[in-house]
Amino acid sequence: MIQRSLFSTGRLTALVVSAVALGLTGCDKAKAPETPVRAVRTMVIADTGGILDREFSGEIRARVETRLSFRVPGKITARQAELGQSVRGGQVLAQLDAADLRLGQEAARAGLMAAQAQAQQAAADFKRFQDLRAQGFISAAELERHQTMLKSAEASLAQARAQSQVQGNQTSYSQLTATAAGVITSVDAEPGQVVAAGMPVITLAHDGPRDVVFVIPEDLSAAVRPLVGKPGALKVRRWGSDRWVPATIREMAAAADTVTRTLQVKADVGALDATLGQTATVALTVPARIREGLRLPLHALTEHQGKSVVWLLDPKSMTVSRQNVITADVSGNIVLVAAGLRPGQEVVTAGAHVLTPGQKVKRLVDKAAADAAAGAVGAQSLAAPATAVK
Incomplete structure (x- = not known):
């Protein structure tokens, strides 16, 4: 009688434990982890047409630069000119043993x-x-x-x-003289050296007009060549200054360099206050390879299954979706989208690498700031909105 009572009590305890365990399991399934709301940076894209603003690094050079050399061979006995020295026309620069x-x-x-x-x-x-x-x-x-x-x-x-x-x-001819007034920009021979006739000894930058010399990629040749001779076709500013000065393209190389595949361009800087050899920034507006397009910051693009995609934000539901795009030209940190987007859509520009389709997000800036950022993109260089992913 006692054994039967103990068996019943143990069975009842096991049933109670099982019921409690099942109850705990059911509670865990009911409390699924919540998907975090991501903070993202967004912008409203605007129609920019099919043009891109390109910037190139250039160098200020003299319009006329002569590499002076002796017309006869001999041994240099003296050199009167130094690097950076200003000289007058007819001044003796170097002397051979005569x-x-x-x-x-x-x-x-x-x-x-x-x-x-x-x-x-x-x-x-x-x-x-x-x-x-x-x-x-x-x-x-x-x-x-x-x-x-x-x-x-x-x-x-x-x-x-x-x-x-x-x-x-x-x-x-044993005396090397300056052909015009100018500045010595290079010295390639020293006293005691034996030189051949025609060997460059001194480079003279003539006083007078100044050019900015820069190179462009080969694929821009067709877009830039029609600008040769047009006043104000580009803008130039010297290094360390924020003042832009209009310039006119004076000449452009007929063929690309065999090594770099770039073409040299020379533009008259006019009133630019710059010294020889100074670095300058050249801004040039050229048509893109497509007639229409939208600009985006390069970091707004991600890759999915080998295709370029962006994340679109639905302002009503504050969720994101993946959108395939086709890209065209790239200039610095700006990419021109040829297809897949339309003006007015809101694109995630930061935080795209951690998003999933349908995920809830929140902006760290209001929509006015995003629209202002989009306007900056439609101008010259795209300015990213001032929020970061946390």
């Missing part, structure tokens, strides 16, 4: 004197033989022979005179 050149000049002068003497002797002989022919003492053939000798002597004299002048010029 000893051999002077000896050559003296030899040419001696040859000239000998040719003059021979020409004078030939002229006197021809005159005497003319008299003898008139008296009938010599034949006409003999007179013609002496006339030919006179012409040969006169030709030799002209040759010696020209050779003497050439040798005199060669001696004067």
